[in-house]
Amino acid sequence: MGHGFFERNPLAVYAIIAVVMLVGALWEWPYVYYGALRIITCLVAVFIAVFAHHQKRIVVTWLFGFVAVLFNPVVPVHLTREIWVPVDLVTAALIVLGAFIVRDRKEGQPHDDLTGKEE
Numbered sequence: 001m002g003h004g005f006f007e008r009n010p011l012a013v014y015a016i017i018a019v020v021m022l023v024g025a026l027w028e029w030p031y032v033y034y035g036a037l038r039i040i041t042c043l044v045a046v047f048i049a050v051f052a053h054h055q056k057r058i059v060v061t062w063l064f065g066f067v068a069v070l071f072n073p074v075v076p077v078h079l080t081r082e083i084w085v086p087v088d089l090v091t092a093a094l095i096v097l098g099a100f101i102v103r104d105r106k107e108g109q110p111h112d113d114l115t116g117k118e119e
Contacts, residue, residue: 022092051102
C-alpha cells in the first residue's frame with residue numbers, strides 16, 4: 001500500500017488534536033478541558049522537541065522545550081485568560097510549523113529551516 005500522509009507523519013494526528021484544542025480554548029470550557037489541553041500540548045511539544053533534537057535543529061528543540069514547560073500539567077503556569085488566549089493561538093501556529101519542520105523527509109533531502117544545517 002502507498003505511503004499516506006499520516007504514515008509519513010505520525011506526529012500529525014497528535015498535532016492536529018492539540019491545535020484544535022488550543023483554538024477551542026478561545027471559548028470557555030470546564031476546568032478539565034484545560035487540564036487535558038495542558039497534557040496534550042505538553043506531550044506534542046516534547047515530541048516535536050525530541051524529533052528536532054535528533055535532526056540537530058537546536059532553535060526548534062529549545063522553542064518546543066519552552067512550550068512543554070509552559071504547558072506542563074505537573075507544575076502549571078497560571079496566567080490570566082487575557083494572556084492565555086494569545087499564547088494558545090501562537091502555540092497552535094508554532095505546533096503547525098513545528099510539525100512540518102520535523103516531518104519525515106526522504107533520505108538526502110536538505111533541511112529547510114534556519115537551524116538544521118547539513119553537516
